[in-house]
Amino acid sequence: MAALLEIWPAVALTLKLASVTTLALLVLSTPLAWWLARSRVRWKEGVAAIVAMPLVLPPTALGFYLLLALGPDGPGGAVAGLWGGRSLAFTFEGLVIGSVIYSLPFVVQPIRNAFQAIDNGMLEAAASLGASPWDAFWSVAVPLARTGFLTGAVLGFAHTIGEFGVILMIGGDLPGETRVASIALYDFVETLQWGKAHLLAGGMVVFAFLVVLTVLLMDKRGRVRQ
Numbered sequence: 384m385a386a387l388l389e390i391w392p393a394v395a396l397t398l399k400l401a402s403v404t405t406l407a408l409l410v411l412s413t414p415l416a417w418w419l420a421r422s423r424v425r426w427k428e429g430v431a432a433i434v435a436m437p438l439v440l441p442p443t444a445l446g447f448y449l450l451l452a453l454g455p456d457g458p459g460g461a462v463a464g465l466w467g468g469r470s471l472a473f474t475f476e477g478l479v480i481g482s483v484i485y486s487l488p489f490v491v492q493p494i495r496n497a498f499q500a501i502d503n504g505m506l507e508a509a510a511s512l513g514a515s516p517w518d519a520f521w522s523v524a525v526p527l528a529r530t531g532f533l534t535g536a537v538l539g540f541a542h543t544i545g546e547f548g549v550i551l552m553i554g555g556d557l558p559g560e561t562r563v564a565s566i567a568l569y570d571f572v573e574t575l576q577w578g579k580a581h582l583l584a585g586g587m588v589v590f591a592f593l594v595v596l597t598v599l600l601m602d603k604r605g606r607v608r609q
Contacts, residue, residue: 390583393567401543404482408490408539416491420498435488446552453477473555481553486542490535497531541594
């Protein structure tokens with residue numbers, strides 16, 4: 384019980400971070416994925432490549448540049464100054480920004496794929512019935528792409544749960560502020576607290592299995608409907 388009480392603050396902070404990040408990712412990814420799926424401009428794949436860079440960029444490298452951007456001498460310092468702060472680095476808000484950037488491709492790509500799979504005839508039929516592009520998007524495109532939204536949400540949430548390198552670079556290890564589950568696990572291993580490390584790592588393994596199983600089942604269900 385004592386071990387659970389010590390682990391819980393990091394788990395609670397991780398769940399809070401993942402929830403806020405996933406919500407922000409869905410808001411940002413929806414218009415971006417729609418544009419990538421439907422735009423015909425030649426340079427859109429350049430934008431797609433920038434969005435996908437966190438998939439191959441070492442987390443510490445991304446974290447380093449985010450640290451500079453969020454620090455006192457970067458844009459983050461100017462933003463933090465609006466409410467009297469010096470920096471967005473080593474704050475929960477900074478973790479959200481870093482997590483959104485790092486997990487963006489995991490949400491954008493499933494939604495983009497879902498939008499690309501929509502038959503143009505469905506949208507044209509809605510337009511012929513008098514629906515505006517905005518109405519057709521929300522009443523036709525979004526419902527048809529729900530599997531992509533669900534997959535993106537699950538992957539974005541799970542990827543945020545497992546972040547380490549970016550979080551360590553921009554958040555450090557501040558209890559109650561930036562010490563998420565992955566950082567707490569590192570601390571337990573470093574201080575040879577094997578029981579707590581096993582408890583936390585085991586929970587993350589179970590969570591990862593459930594996430595993968597959920598994504599596979601949603602993908603299978605989406606194919607059956609098609």
